[in-house]
Amino acid sequence: MIQTISTSHYLILAAALFCLGMLGVLIRRNALVVFMCIELMLNATNLTFLAFARERGDDLGHLSAFFIIAVAAAEAAVGLAIVISVFRARGTVNIEEIQSMKH
Amino acid sequence: MPTADDLRPLAVDLALLGATLMLFAVDLGLPHGRKRWLGVLSSALLAGLFVLTFFVDTEGSAFGGSYVGGAWPLLFKRIALAAGALAALGSVDHVDRHFPTRQGEFYLLMMFSLMGMTLLPGARDLLLFVVAFEMMGIPLAMMASYAKTEDLKGVHRHAAEAGLKLYLISAVSTAITLFGLSYVYGLTGSTRLDVIAQAPLSPLLGVGMMLTVAGMSFKVGAVPFHMWVPDTYQGAPTPFVAFLSVAPKASGFAAMTAMLLVAFKNNREQVLSVVLLMSLASITIGNLLALPQKDVKRLLAYSGIAQVGYMLIGLVAGGSYGVGMLLFFVSGYVATNMGAFLVLEAIAPQRTGITLDDVKGLSRRSPWLAAALLLFLLSLAGIPFVVGFWGKLMVFMAAYQAGYGWLVLFGALMAIVSLWYYLQVARAAYMGDAPTEEVVPVKVTPTLATAIAVCLTLVLGMGAYPRPFIEQASAAARSFLGEAP
Numbered sequence: 001m002i003q004t005i006s007t008s009h010y011l012i013l014a015a016a017l018f019c020l021g022m023l024g025v026l027i028r029r030n031a032l033v034v035f036m037c038i039e040l041m042l043n044a045t046n047l048t049f050l051a052f053a054r055e056r057g058d059d060l061g062h063l064s065a066f067f068i069i070a071v072a073a074a075e076a077a078v079g080l081a082i083v084i085s086v087f088r089a090r091g092t093v094n095i096e097e098i099q100s101m102k103h
Numbered sequence: 104m105p106t107a108d109d110l111r112p113l114a115v116d117l118a119l120l121g122a123t124l125m126l127f128a129v130d131l132g133l134p135h136g137r138k139r140w141l142g143v144l145s146s147a148l149l150a151g152l153f154v155l156t157f158f159v160d161t162e163g164s165a166f167g168g169s170y171v172g173g174a175w176p177l178l179f180k181r182i183a184l185a186a187g188a189l190a191a192l193g194s195v196d197h198v199d200r201h202f203p204t205r206q207g208e209f210y211l212l213m214m215f216s217l218m219g220m221t222l223l224p225g226a227r228d229l230l231l232f233v234v235a236f237e238m239m240g241i242p243l244a245m246m247a248s249y250a251k252t253e254d255l256k257g258v259h260r261h262a263a264e265a266g267l268k269l270y271l272i273s274a275v276s277t278a279i280t281l282f283g284l285s286y287v288y289g290l291t292g293s294t295r296l297d298v299i300a301q302a303p304l305s306p307l308l309g310v311g312m313m314l315t316v317a318g319m320s321f322k323v324g325a326v327p328f329h330m331w332v333p334d335t336y337q338g339a340p341t342p343f344v345a346f347l348s349v350a351p352k353a354s355g356f357a358a359m360t361a362m363l364l365v366a367f368k369n370n371r372e373q374v375l376s377v378v379l380l381m382s383l384a385s386i387t388i389g390n391l392l393a394l395p396q397k398d399v400k401r402l403l404a405y406s407g408i409a410q411v412g413y414m415l416i417g418l419v420a421g422g423s424y425g426v427g428m429l430l431f432f433v434s435g436y437v438a439t440n441m442g443a444f445l446v447l448e449a450i451a452p453q454r455t456g457i458t459l460d461d462v463k464g465l466s467r468r469s470p471w472l473a474a475a476l477l478l479f480l481l482s483l484a485g486i487p488f489v490v491g492f493w494g495k496l497m498v499f500m501a502a503y504q505a506g507y508g509w510l511v512l513f514g515a516l517m518a519i520v521s522l523w524y525y526l527q528v529a530r531a532a533y534m535g536d537a538p539t540e541e542v543v544p545v546k547v548t549p550t551l552a553t554a555i556a557v558c559l560t561l562v563l564g565m566g567a568y569p570r571p572f573i574e575q576a577s578a579a580a581r582s583f584l585g586e587a588p
Contacts, residue, residue, distance in 0.1 A: 021278070031267060033270075033330075035274075042277075049289070053291075060293070068281060075241060076333075078244055078245055082245075085263045086248075089255035089256070100261060101264070
């Protein structure tokens with residue numbers, strides 16, 4: 001018997017992706033990998049929006065996903081530029097090695 | 104077909120867009136060597152817009168209720184524009200000295216960020232929130248890491264790191280807010296705040312709300328997203344920090360109040376515990392970690408976290424009194440903190456890190472700057488009769504009336520702790536011996552001096568006559584909550 005994929009399956013997948021992304025942000029030390037984990041979190045958000053939009057049958061969720069994609073693209077452009085700037089100044093993008101300020 | 108009347112709530116924002124494009128055009132036409140005037144021009148434009156806010160009628164709503172005008176958003180716009188005008192004026196010399204070939208972009212980024220800030224207080228739709236937040240946040244990250252390779256080896260050697268920290272935590276908090284919003288949308292079927300308010304509470308919706316509010320705490324620099332604050336304040340260019348430390352906070356609080364008191368107004372109790380925890384943690388962590396700091400900018404960063412905790416008390420108290428006093432507190436804080444950072448810029452324009460040793464002997468090097476710094480510090484500490492005192496007092500009174508007597512007691516005790524580190528800076532300025540034998544007077548440029556003087560006037564003026572400001576803030580808060588004036 002083939003079970004159909006319900007909204008809750010999508011939601012669980014999205015929540016799992018979000019938690020993976022969050023975990024990555026917390027434990028990974030390479031700025032680029034942290035960056036990728038943030039993208040993972042944003043995509044989990046998109047998936048949630050789309051799953052709810054499918055269940056409700058309205059466009060608002062789809063619209064939100066588009067907005068988030070646009071926002072993520074703008075963020076990525078600035079983020080990568082900052083990572084390059086850090087690399088030029090320090091020669092590394094490891095977050096632990098660029099802790100130069102006093103605590 | 105929308106008419107011009109529909110755009111009335113957006114009058115200030117559209118005027119700001121026009122001013123930004125004008126700055127862009129002037130930047131294209133201005134020859135090198137005269138770019139310095141761009142800072143003065145942007146400051147003048149923002150000041151003009153600030154004056155304009157007193158003459159426009161923004162009542163009503165646009166885009167089917169997604170965007171509202173009125174007294175409440177207008178006051179926040181006024182705060183953002185004033186902060187922008189002062190910060191642009193204070194940045195003129197710094198930008199001219201360190202980024203002589205890239206001056207126009209700096210002010211353009213500031214104006215773009217301001218556009219996000221003026222949009223936020225009127226937004227009543229989740230999508231608009233997200234866009235406005237990003238419009239505000241992305242230029243800030245760019246300004247923090249504005250220094251290029253040659254400067255990164257010298258004066259701004261911490262700037263790239265400061266920018267990276269601001270950026271990464273900003274992006275994470277955005278993702279968390281968005282994830283929360285996706286659940287809010289999914290369970291209520293709308294992105295409009297007034298529709299969300301009508302939805303029945305479910306556990307998942309509660310989770311969504313908490314994630315949303317937690318993510319927003321980044322914008323105001325509250326615990327648990329405060330880690331970027333000290334590093335970014337210490338490493339980024341000082342005039343930019345003056346801007347960063349005040350303007351996004353005001354708009355962030357506008358967004359948080361809209362979320363808590365409009366979207367979640369029927370389920371406020373659920374989110375309130377999170378805000379209360381954030382407030383307690385911010386006050387405690389900010390004040391205690393400020394104590395051992397030797398870098399003045401870092402010290403002010405932790406003090407800023409503590410101040411945000413006090414502002415959150417106004418949000419916890421809620422009601423038109425609570426949020427009105429929050430607005431008053433924020434407006435006083437903008438003038439105070441902006442002034443304090445601009446004085447630091449005047450003392451050590453060649454550096455981004457300023458230690459207590461740099462402040463030593465300031466009263467002999469420049470009595471005026473020392474007096475200004477002392478007043479700003481007293482206002483931050485909440486000593487009568489400067490504006491910071493009234494701000495804290497009114498927020499405490501609102502919390503006491505709402506039944507949070509213990510929170511007031513805790514806040515007052517921590518305010519006494521804060522006196523110690525504020526006065527340590529003042530003591531260095533007045534009692535400490537200058538590191539060198541000869542007394543080198545501080546040269547303050549006219550633009551920076553003007554900006555500091557305006558901040559000082561505001562701090563003293565609002566301290567001496569707080570009543571009109573308090574009344575205006577409460578009237579705006581009542582109109583925001585739809586109560587009778």
